[in-house]
Amino acid sequence: MLQEALPSAQGMAEGLGRVVLTRDRFARSWGLGDRKTPTAHTPALVLLDGDEDIDTNIAPFKSSRSGDIPAILALSSRLPLSPPEFAQISPNYEVSIGNVLPPSLDEADAGELAGTSNLLPVSWQRLKHDESLLDLELFPDIVVLVDAVQLAGQPGKLVEAISVLKRRFPGALLWAPGIGGPDNLAVLTWFGVDLFDMARSRQASSAGVLLSIGGPRYLIESMNEGSDMKSQLSQWTQAIAETRSALQQGTLRALADKQSLNSPKLVEHLRRHDKLVSEMEGVLASHVSRTRVFNCFSHSTQSDPLIAEWENFICNDYRAPKNLEDVLILLPCSARKPYRLSKSHGRFIRAIGTSACHEVIVTSPLGLVPRDLEEVWPAAHYDVPVTGDWSLDEIARIENMITSLLNNHSYKRIINHSGIDLSFVDVEVVDTRQGQSAGSFEVLQRLSEAVKTAVEDFSLSRRRAEQINIDNFCSVSRKHMNNDHWLEGVKVRGKPPRWKIEDKGEQLAQWSIDRGGFALSKPVVKRLAKHKSLPEIHVKSGVSWKGDIFHQIVESFDPSIKAGQDLLVMQDGAVIGLARAFAPAWEWPGTPGRLAKSHQRL
Numbered sequence: 001m002l003q004e005a006l007p008s009a010q011g012m013a014e015g016l017g018r019v020v021l022t023r024d025r026f027a028r029s030w031g032l033g034d035r036k037t038p039t040a041h042t043p044a045l046v047l048l049d050g051d052e053d054i055d056t057n058i059a060p061f062k063s064s065r066s067g068d069i070p071a072i073l074a075l076s077s078r079l080p081l082s083p084p085e086f087a088q089i090s091p092n093y094e095v096s097i098g099n100v101l102p103p104s105l106d107e108a109d110a111g112e113l114a115g116t117s118n119l120l121p122v123s124w125q126r127l128k129h130d131e132s133l134l135d136l137e138l139f140p141d142i143v144v145l146v147d148a149v150q151l152a153g154q155p156g157k158l159v160e161a162i163s164v165l166k167r168r169f170p171g172a173l174l175w176a177p178g179i180g181g182p183d184n185l186a187v188l189t190w191f192g193v194d195l196f197d198m199a200r201s202r203q204a205s206s207a208g209v210l211l212s213i214g215g216p217r218y219l220i221e222s223m224n225e226g227s228d229m230k231s232q233l234s235q236w237t238q239a240i241a242e243t244r245s246a247l248q249q250g251t252l253r254a255l256a257d258k259q260s261l262n263s264p265k266l267v268e269h270l271r272r273h274d275k276l277v278s279e280m281e282g283v284l285a286s287h288v289s290r291t292r293v294f295n296c297f298s299h300s301t302q303s304d305p306l307i308a309e310w311e312n313f314i315c316n317d318y319r320a321p322k323n324l325e326d327v328l329i330l331l332p333c334s335a336r337k338p339y340r341l342s343k344s345h346g347r348f349i350r351a352i353g354t355s356a357c358h359e360v361i362v363t364s365p366l367g368l369v370p371r372d373l374e375e376v377w378p379a380a381h382y383d384v385p386v387t388g389d390w391s392l393d394e395i396a397r398i399e400n401m402i403t404s405l406l407n408n409h410s411y412k413r414i415i416n417h418s419g420i421d422l423s424f425v426d427v428e429v430v431d432t433r434q435g436q437s438a439g440s441f442e443v444l445q446r447l448s449e450a451v452k453t454a455v456e457d458f459s460l461s462r463r464r465a466e467q468i469n470i471d472n473f474c475s476v477s478r479k480h481m482n483n484d485h486w487l488e489g490v491k492v493r494g495k496p497p498r499w500k501i502e503d504k505g506e507q508l509a510q511w512s513i514d515r516g517g518f519a520l521s522k523p524v525v526k527r528l529a530k531h532k533s534l535p536e537i538h539v540k541s542g543v544s545w546k547g548d549i550f551h552q553i554v555e556s557f558d559p560s561i562k563a564g565q566d567l568l569v570m571q572d573g574a575v576i577g578l579a580r581a582f583a584p585a586w587e588w589p590g591t592p593g594r595l596a597k598s599h600q601r602l
Helices: 124-129 148-152 157-168 185-191 199-206 229-249 252-260 264-278 299-303 305-316 343-352 392-407 441-457 465-480 522-530
Strands: 018-024 027-032 044-047 061-065 072-077 092-096 119-122 142-145 173-175 209-212 215-218 327-332 358-363 367-370 413-416 428-431 491-493 500-503 506-512 517-520 536-539 554-557 566-571 574-581 594-601
Touching (some): 027 185, 027 229, 044 229, 072 119, 119 124, 157 173, 157 185, 157 264, 209 229, 229 252, 252 264, 264 299, 264 305, 299 392, 327 441, 343 441, 413 441, 465 491, 465 517, 522 566
Parallel strands (some): 119 142, 327 358, 327 413
Antiparallel strands (some): 061 072, 072 092, 358 367, 506 517, 566 574
C-alpha cells in the first residue's frame, strides 16, 4: 500500500538550514547551517535567560519566554544558519505558546491555542485537539514539546508524544524543555529529542548538587568538586560528546541502555519506547555496514524491537529451503560471526558431513538463526556475553520459536546438539550432548553417527554447492525483499565470498559481504519489477530523474521502507531504475536532504 501523495515542496520551511548526518531509528545527528559545511551539530543545547555564554557548537540557540498570559516563546540562532547565503546570524523565531493545561485535563478546552509558525509549540492537549497540526503544508523548523516536564510523570505519555511528533514532523528539530540532563541525554536522543537545556542543572546548582552523567549526586570534598554552572557544563560537554560519538558509531542504543539504569523512570520510558517501535513499520534498518555491531550486553536488550522483529519473522514468515524438512539439527552459537567461520562450527560442519539436513543455531538474544540466514543483519552482527546460563525470557523466546518452526515445517526428527531442553516438543529428538561439551571428541562422534543414521533412515540426498548458495540467497531474499521469485532459474558463478548471480550468462546481482545482501545490476531491474520483489517509490510525472531521490520529486512511496533497502523507482506506471533507501519510510514526508541514493537507471 502506497502512502498518499506528498505535500508540495513549497511547503517546506526554509528558515533553518539542516541536513541529517547520521541516523539510527528516531535518533538523528543534524548538521545545522550550510548542508555542505555545517557550523553546528545536534544533540545540542538551547541557552535560557540567565545562562552564561558558552561555545556555539554546544549551544547554537538561545531562548526566552515572556511573562505574558499566554506567554510568548522566542528562540534565536547564535550562528548564521539560514539559507541561502548564511551571511548573518539567523533565524529568529517568536510564537505564542497558548494556554497549556495539565496533561490530565486533555479533554478540557484550553481556550487560546498556541501559534503555528516555523517554531511550533505543541502540548499534549494540542496533539489531541488541534486539527491545524494535520495540515500537510506545515513544515516547522523546530518543534517544542512545551509540557514535557508534566508528560514525563505520566505513564507512557512522554514517549508517545515524542513518537507522534517525530513521525508527523520528521524534518524538524525537537526540543523538550526542562527534562534533559547529562544523565539522560543518550536516552532522550534515542527517542528523537534533538535540543536540550540546562534547567535541571540550574536546579542542581542551586541545591549544591552536581547533575552528573550518572545522575544527581552530592559533592566529594576530597575531589575539590563544585556545583557551580561551570562544573555542571563540564558534565554536559562530556555527555554531548559521548552521545554524538555513539550515534556516529552506531552504538547509541548500547549507551542508552547503560544510561537508563540511572533511574527507574528512564527504564520505564525505554521499555515503553521499545513497545511503541515494535508496533511500527518502516523504522528499523534492513541492511547495515559490515562493521556495525548490535551490542547485547544488558537484560534490557531483550526488549529491543530488532529482536522482536527477528522473532516475528522466524515464527510467522520464515520457511526452510526446499527438501530440508526431514531432519532439523540444532547447534549452539559461537562468538565469531558468521558462525561457519568459527572453529567450533567448523568442527560441527565436519562432523555433520552432509548438506541434506536443516541446521539452525540456538542463540541469545535472537533465539534461533537458520544457517541460511547467518550472514544477514542482525544475525551476523550481534555481540553477547556467553555464560552458558539462560534467562527465563531467553528460554521462553527459544521455545516459542522452536514450536513455530515445527508447526510451519514437517520435520521427522530433531538432532539436538544445542544443549537446550526439548521436552516440550512432540517430534522425535536425538540428544547428542547428553550434558557434555558440544566440541568434545565423544560428543562430535555422537553427532556424526546421529546424522548418518538420519540420512539412511529418510534417504536424504546431499545438495550441490551451487544449490546451497541458491537456497541461501532465496532465504535472504524472502527476509529482506518481498519474495524470491526473481531468483527462479538463475545460476551462481564466481568465487566466495563475492558470488555472482547470473541468468543465461547475464549478471543479475552479486553477493555483497559489506552489506549482507545483494548488489543488484541493471539487467535485473525489470525482472524485479515484474515480480514486485522490492518496495516501490513513485516519482512525479514529467520529472527528469537525474540525481538521488529527494522529497521534492516523490509522489508516493511504500510505508514499509527501511534504511538500507533497495527500492524500485517507478514513473507513470513503469519502472525506471533502482535506488537504495537512505532514510526509513517515516521520514519521507518531510525530511530535507537525500532520501535514497540512485543505484541503477534504465
